Structures are given as structure tokens and as C-alpha cells.
């Protein structure tokens with residue numbers, strides 16, 4: 001009986017047809033084939049092994065997807081089976097076992113909080129209601145740039161964009177700013193530390209025999225520390241808003257607290273769940289949005305003809321000599337094309353937040369087993385010559401002017417915000433800030449980079465390590481005020 005069982009097992013195992021894989025080493029698997037820019041390594045490997053390729057991170061099978069067609073199969077045809085995300089030990093700790101939105105396992109709780117966020121926090125009406133907060137922060141940033149312009153000094157645009165996005169997000173999520181100059185904890189620093197600790201590769205999750213590496217790096221301790229600091233901070237914020245009616249403002253915290261107090265939802269959630277939802281908004285919405293701003297300005301400075309066209313577009317709609325408002329911005333077609341082109345070439349998350357297969361499944365004739373992690377290489381898909389043409393690597397906003405390529409999850413060759421059930425819910429919130437910021441700073445200032453040692457007067461394209469491929473070096477630029485009328 002045992003013999004027959006073994007024989008049966010062996011015959012069924014041999015029938016399994018896994019996707020193509022590069023050769024791998026014992027223990028570490030394919031790690032040695034990855035670089036500090038994983039999206040680039042994945043693309044080089046996929047050129048040899050195909051758009052559906054199986055790697056191994058230590059003991060964990062990881063499917064890497066590099067074409068629009070396979071992305072469609074995963075996020076449209078079989079989206080439900082790919083709607084889970086892998087949860088590392090650190091994420092499990094920080095999110096209290098997936099009680100936040102980004103990592104909640106696909107199911108009842110996730111569905112409830114996702115619709116809570118979409119229906120109550122991220123509607124167009126709600127996004128519009130924060131217009132004044134955006135305007136105040138953009139004006140503050142422009143005052144700073146104006147001063148630099150009159151003293152002919154440089155500004156660190158990368159830094160300014162991070163401050164802008166995190167201050168705007170503070171107002172949106174927490175009802176007011178929390179920064180060091182407000183005499184409170186500096187949320188910007190906190191988010192940065194948080195992202196760094198969570199972005200550290202957790203060796204123990206993938207290669208248990210090398211768990212000592214995490215121990216030497218004190219990873220568990222750091223995760224514990226940063227998670228506690230954030231939790232204490234959010235606890236104070238929640239209490240401040242919950243107890244002191246005077247301080248109640250219009251941020252997400254207030255909305256969530258009143259929904260909870262008045263039991264407006266058919267499901268239960270408590271204050272610690274509210275803290276985690278707010279945490280997601282910060283982590284999900286700040287670095288991504290500032291990276292998009294930073295790369296857009298980089299590409300515009302590398303392409304002065306596009307910068308000029310953009311300013312013409314802005315000035316043809318906004319004919320007065322003051323702040324470009326959000327209604328005007330909606331009419332600027334070239335601005336829209338510039339942002340789309342930057343999202344295509346520099347998606348702020350070069351690979352989407354990973355997914356995990358929940359059941360065994362056959363894909364393009366290959367067998368994928370339950371538990372396999374899935375990485376969708378948006379960066380490679382969006383530079384694929386087969387779908388974008390021979391000039392796919394070039395920055396050409398014009399390609400979007402007469403096309404209706406959608407980047408909100410309907411078109412699988414253009415996926416900066418993902419697609420399907422797990423689509424990013426913050427698209428409008430991010431875009432409106434990016435649009436109105438760019439319209440204002442491009443209209444008001446001329447921008448140039450200090451000339452480098454080899455006479456180069458264009459910003460470089462070097463990317464920082466990791467999947468949040470922001471600029472490696474900060475964007476340091478000379479602004480000069482434009483004299484109106486131009």
C-alpha cells in the first residue's frame with residue numbers, strides 16, 4: 001500500500017510543469033542573481049527565461065511576471081486567487097497580523113476596510129475637500145523657493161517634495177501638521193525610519209538557516225522599536241481627536257473615529273485598527289507621491305522642449321498671475337501627458353506590492369503551487385518594446401496625447417497603481433497633489449541644475465537601491481522666478 005502511494009506520488013510529481021527558472025544555488029536559491037535594483041535584474045533574467053519565470057528566494061518560490069499578457073491573466077482572469085499578499089514576520093508584527101489595508105489577507109475584513117476607505121475617505125468629494133490644505137503647503141514651498149531664487153541659491157527639490165507630501169498627508173490623515181518645527185514628533189523622520197526598517201530584507205523569512213544575520217542586525221528589535229514609536233504617536237493623535245472636541249478637525253482620523261463611535265458600519269473595528277489604516281496612508285502615500293514629483297522634474301529638466309511645452313499649456317489655461325488652482329489643472333492636457341509618461345518610465349513602486357497564490361493553479365500551461373509569491377515587474381512591462389514600440393525607453397509625453405491608455409488598472413501594459421481587487425485606492429489623492437504642485441512650480445520658476453564637472457547641465461537618472469526606485473542623489477537645482485507676463 002505504502003509502495004503504491006509512493007509510486008503514485010512520484011508519477012504525479014513528475015507531471016508538474018513549473019515555469020522556466022534560472023539555475024540556483026543550494027540554501028540561497030537565486031539571490032546571487034539579483035542586484036540592488038531588483039526590477040533591473042528581474043528584467044535581464046526574464047529576457048532569457050520568459051515573462052513568467054520562477055525564482056527561489058531561499059526556500060520560497062517566487063513567480064516573476066514581466067509582460068502585459070501574463071499580468072492580465074493574474075490581475076484580471078485569476079485576480080481572486082492572487083489577491084493575497086505574503087506577510088513577513090516584521091509586517092505581521094507591525095500590522096498586528098494583517099489588520100491594516102495593504103496586508104490584510106483577502107477576505108471579509110479586508111473587503112470591509114477597503115470599502116470603508118473608498119466610500120468614506122478617498123472619494124472625489126473628500127479629496128477635493130483638502131484643496132485648501134494643499135494650497136497652503138504649496139504656497140509655503142513656493143515662498144521658500146522664491147527666497148532661494150532672489151538670493152541665487154540652490155534648493156534641494158527632493159527634500160522639499162518629501163516635506164510637502166508628508167505635511168499634506170498629515171493634514172489629510174491627521175487633521176494637522178506634525179513636524180519638528182511644530183514642536184511635535186517629526187512624522188517625516190518617523191516615516192523614513194519606518195520605511196527603512198520594513199524595507200530591510202528579512203533573511204530569516206526566506207532562509208531560516210541564516211536567521212543569525214537578522215539577529216546580528218538586530219532586525220526584530222528595530223522593528224519592535226519603530227513600530228512602538230509609531231503606535232505611541234498615533235495613540236496620542238487618536239486620543240487628542242477622540243477626547244478633545246476643540247481639537248477635532250477634518251482628517252481621516254476624525255472621520256474614522258466618528259464612524260466607529262456612531263457604529264455606522266455593519267462590522268466592528270477598533271482604535272488599533274484605525275491607527276493601522278492611518279499608518280498605511282502615510283507609508284503608501286508619501287514616498288510614492290514625492291518620488292513621482294522628483295522624477296517628473298528630473299525628466300522635464302532633461303527635456304527643455306517638454307518643459308517649454310508644459311509651461312505654454314499651463315499658461316494657456318491659467319492666464320492670471322497667481323496660484324494655479326485645481327479646476328484649471330484638470331484642463332491641462334500636456335501636464336496630464338507629462339505625468340503619465342513619468343509614471344510609465346519611473347513607476348514609484350517599480351515592482352508592485354507582492355501577491356501570493358492561494359490555490360494551485362495552471363497559468364500559460366505551467367503549474368504554480370499555492371503559497372508561491374508573485375512579483376509583477378511594472379517597470380519592465382512599461383518599458384517593453386513589444387507593446388510600447390522601439391522608443392519605449394525614451395521620455396515622450398506626446399505618446400499619450402492621442403491615446404486613451406489607462407493607468408488606473410484597466411490596461412495591463414500600464415500598471416503604476418496595480419490593478420484588480422488590490423488596486424491602489426489613493427490614485428486621485430496622489431495625482432491631484434502632483435498636478436497642482438507641478439503646474440505652480442513650472443509656471444512660476446525656471447529651473448536649472450548646477451553645471452557638473454564635465455559641463456553636464458542635466459540631472460542624472462541614477463536610481464536608489466530597492467523597489468522604491470526614487471532618485472539616488474537629491475535633485476539640487478537653481479530656481480529663478482519667471483517675470484510675468486511671459
Ligand code: HEM
Pocket residue numbers: 101102103114122280281282284285286288289292347348349352353415416417418419420421422423424425426427429430
Ligand atoms: C504616486 C503615488 C502612488 C503610487 C504609485 C501607488 C502605488 C500603489 C501600488 C502599485 C499598489 C499595489 C497595487 C496592487 O497590488 O495591485 C498600491 C496599493 C495601495 N496604496 Fe498606493 N500608490 C500611491 C499613492 C497612494 C496614496 C496617496 C495612498 C493613500 C491614501 C495609497 C494607499 C494605498 C493602499 C492602502 C494600498 C493597498 C490596497 C490593497 O491592498 O487593497 N497609495 N499603491
